[in-house]
Amino acid sequence: MKRTPQDPALPEAGDSGAGVGGSPPDSGTREASGRVAADLDARDPGGSAAAADVRQTGREAADGAGDVVSNGRAPGPLRGRFALATAGSLPLGRMARREYLPVLVTLALFVVLFATGSILYPAFGSGQIIIDLFIDNGFLLVAAIGMTFVILTGGIDLSVGAVIALSAMLSALLVEHVGLFVIPIVLAVGALLGFAMGYVIHHFEIQPFIATLAGMFLARGLCFVISIDQISIKHPLFAEWPHIPIPLPGDMFVKPTVFVAIAVLALAFWALHYTRFGRGVYAIGGNEQSALLMGLPVARTKIGAYVVSGTCSALAGMLFATYTLSGTGVHAVGMELDAIAAVVIGGTLLTGGSGYVLGTLLGVMLLGSIQTLIRFEGTLSSWWIKIVTGVLLFVFIVLQRTIAPKKSQKG
Amino acid sequence: MKALTKHRLFWPAAILVVMLLANVIVTPTFFRIELKNGHLYGSLIDIMLYGAPLILIALGMTMVIATGGIDLSVGATVAISGALACSIIAEQPDQEAVGGVLTAVAFALGLSLVLGLWNGLLVARIGIQPIVATLILMVAGRGVAQLITDGQIITINSEPYELIGGGYLFGFPFAVLVVAVVVAGTAVLIRRTALGLLLEAVGGNAEASRLVGIRARRLLVLAYVFCAFCAGIAGLMISSNIRAADGNNAGLWIELDAILAVVIGGTSLMGGRFSLAGTVLGALIIQTLSTTIYTTGVPPQVTLVFKALVVTAVCLIQSPAFRAKVFRRRRPTGPASPAPAEAEVAA
Known part of the structure; x- marks a missing residue:
C-alpha cells in the first residue's frame, strides 16, 4: 500500500508511522475496522452533549495520532490531546x-x-x-x-x-x-x-x-x-x-x-x-x-x-x-x-x-x-x-x- | 411506538406526510393522478418532476457530506453544465439531431466530472477544508458559465434535449425515471458493497481510516466527482426544462437547498453516517413546501419565510441539545432537573 505522510511538516511522523500504517492489512481487518468506525457513529446518534464531547476527544486524539505514532506508543485520548498541545505550542513564535x-x-x-x-x-x-x-x-x-x-x-x-x-x-x-x-x-x-x-x-x-x-x-x-x-x-x-x-x-x-x-x-x-x-x-x-x-x-x-x-x-x-x-x-x-x-x-x-x-x-x-x-x-x-x-x-x-x-x- | 419515533427517518417522513395531508385539506384533488395522452399528470407527479434536479444534487451531496x-x-456546476450543453446544441446546424444532443450531453457531463475532480483533488491532495475548497468554484463557476454563454441567455429549440427535463417516457416524466435509476444504482452500489461502509469510515475519521488501509483520498475524490456528476445531470434537466441556459440564475442557491435536504434527511454534517432514503425524503419535503405555497396562492418569493421556519423546526427537532433542554424542562420533576442538564451541556 502506498503511504504518503499526511503532513509534510512532520516528516518523522510519516517515517516511523510506516511500521504501523504501512503494512498492508488484509481485507478482513479493513472491513472490520470500517465497521468499528460505523458502529461508533451508530452508537452515538448525534447523542447527548456528553457523548458529543467524547466523540470530539476521539477526533482530537486522531488528529494527534500522527505525533503519537511517532513516539511508538499506543494512541489514547489523553495522550493524543497532550501530543497535539505540545506540537502546537512549540513553533508558536515562528x-x-x-x-x-x-x-x-x-x-x-x-x-x-x-x-x-x-x-x-x-x-x-x-x-x-x-x-x-x-x-x-x-x-x-x-x-x-x-x-x-x-x-x-x-x-x-x-x-x-x-x-x-x-x-x-x-x-x-x-x-x-x-x-x-x-x-x-x-x-x-x-x-x-x-x-x-x-x-x-x-x-x-x-x-x-x-x-x-x-x-x-x-x-x-x-x-x-x-x-x-x-x-x-x-x-x-x-x-x-x-x-x-x-x-x-x-x-x-x-x-x-x-x-x-x-x-x-x-x-x-x-x-x-x-x-x-x-x-x-x-x-x-x-x-x-x-x-x-x-x-x-x-x-x-x-x-x-x-x-x-x-x-x-x-x-x-x-x-x-x-x-x-x-x-x-x-x-x-x-x-x-x-x-x-x-x-x-x-x-x-x-x-x-x-x-x-x-x-x-x-x-x-x-x-x-x-x-x-x-x-x-x-x-x-x-x-x-x-x-x-x-x-x-x-x-x-x-x-x-x-x-x-x-x-x-x-x- | 417509541421505537418508531426513534427511527432516524421518522421525523422527515412524518413532516412530509403532514405537509401532504395539509395539501389535501386545502385542495381535495391533490392526490389525484390522471392519465392524459398517455402521460401521467397530477400534483404528486409535479412534485417529483420539479424536485428531480434537487433529489439528484442532494444525492451527490449526501456522498460528500458522508x-x-x-x-x-x-x-x-449546474450552470456550467447547462451552459455548455446549450451552447453546443445552439451551434449545431440541426438542433433536432440526436447525435448533436448526445455530443452536447457527453461534453457537459465530461466537464462536470472535471469540475468534481478539481474539487476532489483540492480536498484530498492539497488538503484544503472542503467548505473553502468548493467555495472557489462556487465563486468562479458562475463567471465561467457566463464566459461559456458569453453573458447571454442561450435559448435552444431541440426536441431530443427537451426530453431530459420535460419529456415523458412510458407515461412517466423522463427526469423522474433518470432520478429513479440513479438513486437505485447508488443505493445498490453503496449498501450492497463495502463502498458505503468505507465512505462512512472516511467521514468518521479520515486519518484513522487511512491508517487501517482504506484508500481515503481516492474515496474522497470519488465522492466529489460523483457529486459533480449528479449536479451535471441536474444542470441538463434544468436547462432542458426551460429550454435555455442562464449562466447567472440556473441552479442559484440549489446547493443550499441540497444541503438542507441532506440535513433534513438526518445525515449529520459532521460526516460518518448518512441516509439515502432520508435525503430523498428531505428533497421531497423542500419541493412539496414550494409546490404547496404555489397552490395556496401566496406570492412565491414568500416561500423563503416558510422555508426558514420549516428548516429551523426540522433542525431543532433533530437537535439533541434542543430536545434535551426544551422537552426535559417541561417534565414536572421539580426545578432542580434543568440545572444538571445544562451543566452537562456546558461541560
Whole structure:
C-alpha cells in the first residue's frame, strides 16, 4: 500500500508511522475496522452533549495520532490531546510571524495591482481612486468586518447579503415615517437576527452553516413580505446627506459614508485587539473546548460575534441603501460570498482563531481595485470579476495551507 | 411506538406526510393522478418532476457530506453544465439531431466530472477544508458559465434535449425515471458493497481510516466527482426544462437547498453516517413546501419565510441539545432537573 505522510511538516511522523500504517492489512481487518468506525457513529446518534464531547476527544486524539505514532506508543485520548498541545505550542513564535504572511501578500498584490493600473491608465493612479474604493465598497467593508468576527470564532454567516437587503428594505419603508430613528431600529433588527442565529447555534448546537442559512431565507423572505416591488428612497437622510462631498487637500473629496466605514473598522480593531471580548473571539476560534475549560464566557462571546455580524450587516444595508436609493428583496444577492472572499483573501483562516480585521480591509480593497481595473479596461466583461476573485481565493487558500498545515486540517 | 419515533427517518417522513395531508385539506384533488395522452399528470407527479434536479444534487451531496465534507459548488456546476450543453446544441446546424444532443450531453457531463475532480483533488491532495475548497468554484463557476454563454441567455429549440427535463417516457416524466435509476444504482452500489461502509469510515475519521488501509483520498475524490456528476445531470434537466441556459440564475442557491435536504434527511454534517432514503425524503419535503405555497396562492418569493421556519423546526427537532433542554424542562420533576442538564451541556 502506498503511504504518503499526511503532513509534510512532520516528516518523522510519516517515517516511523510506516511500521504501523504501512503494512498492508488484509481485507478482513479493513472491513472490520470500517465497521468499528460505523458502529461508533451508530452508537452515538448525534447523542447527548456528553457523548458529543467524547466523540470530539476521539477526533482530537486522531488528529494527534500522527505525533503519537511517532513516539511508538499506543494512541489514547489523553495522550493524543497532550501530543497535539505540545506540537502546537512549540513553533508558536515562528507561527506568529508567519501568520502575517497572507496579509503581507495581499498588501503586496494590492500595491502591484495599483501600480499596474497607474501605469496603464494615468487616471487610475490618484489618491481619489483609493478614496473611491472606500466610497464604492464601504458597505462591503462593513459587512466583511462583521463576517471577520464570526469567521474568527470558527463559524460562518451566510445571512449577510439577505440582512443587507432586509435593512435596505426596512430603511426604505420606515424612513419616511420615523426619520432619523430608522437607524437604531434597523440596527436593532440586525442585532436581533444575529442574536437569534447565535443563540440557536450555541445553545441548540445547530451548525452555523445551517442556522445562518435559515436566517438568510428568513431575511430574504421578510423583504418580500414587506413588498414584492421595489421601494424607492427619497428622504434626505439617504438621498442627500451621505452624498455631500467633503473636500480634501489635493483636489480630492470624501463622502460621509466613508467615515462610517472607517469608524466601524476602528471600532472593530479596538474590540478585537484591546478588549476581553476580542481575546475571547480568538480563543474560541482556536479551540472552543480549551476556551471553555479556561473559564471564558464562551456562550456570550460566540453569540456576541453573530450579534456583531448582524449589526454590521444592518449598517452595511443602510450604506447600501444610500448607494442604490431603493429597497428590494433582490438586492445584494451573493454579497455574503464577496464578504467571505474578502475575509479569506485578507488572511483570516476559515477554521477560526487567526486573522486580522486590517487584513479584511486589504481584502476588500483588493477586490474593489480589481473591479475598478476591469471597469477601466472596458473590453473585459463583468464576469471576469468572478473568475479573478475565484483565482485569488485559490491562491490565498493554498498559501494559507502551506503556512499553517496543521491548523487547516481541522474541521 | 417509541421505537418508531426513534427511527432516524421518522421525523422527515412524518413532516412530509403532514405537509401532504395539509395539501389535501386545502385542495381535495391533490392526490389525484390522471392519465392524459398517455402521460401521467397530477400534483404528486409535479412534485417529483420539479424536485428531480434537487433529489439528484442532494444525492451527490449526501456522498460528500458522508465523508465529512461539503460541496458548495454544485450550483455553479449546474450552470456550467447547462451552459455548455446549450451552447453546443445552439451551434449545431440541426438542433433536432440526436447525435448533436448526445455530443452536447457527453461534453457537459465530461466537464462536470472535471469540475468534481478539481474539487476532489483540492480536498484530498492539497488538503484544503472542503467548505473553502468548493467555495472557489462556487465563486468562479458562475463567471465561467457566463464566459461559456458569453453573458447571454442561450435559448435552444431541440426536441431530443427537451426530453431530459420535460419529456415523458412510458407515461412517466423522463427526469423522474433518470432520478429513479440513479438513486437505485447508488443505493445498490453503496449498501450492497463495502463502498458505503468505507465512505462512512472516511467521514468518521479520515486519518484513522487511512491508517487501517482504506484508500481515503481516492474515496474522497470519488465522492466529489460523483457529486459533480449528479449536479451535471441536474444542470441538463434544468436547462432542458426551460429550454435555455442562464449562466447567472440556473441552479442559484440549489446547493443550499441540497444541503438542507441532506440535513433534513438526518445525515449529520459532521460526516460518518448518512441516509439515502432520508435525503430523498428531505428533497421531497423542500419541493412539496414550494409546490404547496404555489397552490395556496401566496406570492412565491414568500416561500423563503416558510422555508426558514420549516428548516429551523426540522433542525431543532433533530437537535439533541434542543430536545434535551426544551422537552426535559417541561417534565414536572421539580426545578432542580434543568440545572444538571445544562451543566452537562456546558461541560
